Amino acid sequence: MPYESAFFDRIIDRRGTNCQKWDGMAERCGVSAEDGIAMWVADMDFRPPASVPAALQRMIDHGVFGYAAGDAGMREAVARWMEARHGWHIDPGHVFSTDGLVNAVALCLDIWSKPGDGVVVFSPVYHAFGRVVRASGRELVECPLAHDGDRYVMDFGRYDAQMTGRERILLLCSPHNPGGRVWSRAELESVAEFAHRHDLLIVSDEIHHDLVLPGSPRHTPTALLEGVEDRLVTLTAPTKTFNLAGAHIGQVTIADARLRAAFAERLASLGLSPGAIPPVIAEAAYSDEGAEWLSGLLRYLDANRALFDEAVAAIPGLASMPLEATYLAWVDFAGTGMAAAEFTARVEKEARIGVNRGTTFGTGGETFLRFNLATPRARVEEAAERLRAAFADLQ
């Protein structure tokens, strides 16, 4: 078995490769890559399944990089993957390629809303949602997630009261980044009813759907719900699953003919069509080898999560949300009673760990930091040790 622990344990030095997570850490987090640990940007420090570099190598060996005759092979591979892993039957003809999913979100805003319209998110949520909503002149409408014990839940009574009639789109993150929740079918049904009540298009970003950790509930594609088809656009990608983020690959799946025509029209008017390289990468990842790699990855992440959670739980005042999906631990420092500037300084300056600050995820994130656990275990152990030392006075 090539994808056991030893594969993921291998330390690959990414410094000096124009890598945002390591080479950009000093500037963004104030943590030097010399002796810092990069736990911010959501990519992994692992190599992808060998089928990906092998497919690229075949292109290199052939040596001619001309126009491709479309992306049908990739769309068929996507359909096979969704059926096998998520029980979601899709028509390959309903899938569009985009330049990653932030690009797909921006296209959806552009097509189905206009400047000044409201775009609803359940906050705190993936920071780029707010970034593109604001950059496109739409209004970000934050519906704050509530807490049920130690996890996030939705509170539709409150959200109904917040709606003004100017909202057009609901940007859903499922599974949820940064809270790590796998939304249940019942929760998603409530989301669909909410969208129906307020006549919102649901843009369901399911980029983390393959990263459901062992022991967690199954992910339900929003597309499997009854009666959502005419208001649903689903975003998926192989990039988060297989660590291919730099390739900027996105897939937009639309079952409704009217919505699909609008999307196709906008791609045409912007002159957008898939390049030759991303579909080759995606097709190689959505494969038997990719599935085997993913099984090994999830086992590895599960052990990293256990190690990290144990260390965090031993520090009074810190609480890590139960991580059902994603490799992004969402740690609440509220119990320390410290101001954000202080706990952040302890993590960044004393422990020398580059993290994402909770405030960037919007309302509700103020007392949190997000830690990326998709790195070799030795680094997670070292980070746990440094956190213990940085908060030793609380123990």
Ligand SMILES: Cc1ncc(COP(=O)(O)O)c(C=O)c1O
């Ligand atoms: C919910 C969500 N959507 C999209 C992305 C990134 O999409 P892309 O790199 O394809 O633009 C991320 C990355 O962390 C994410 O968490």
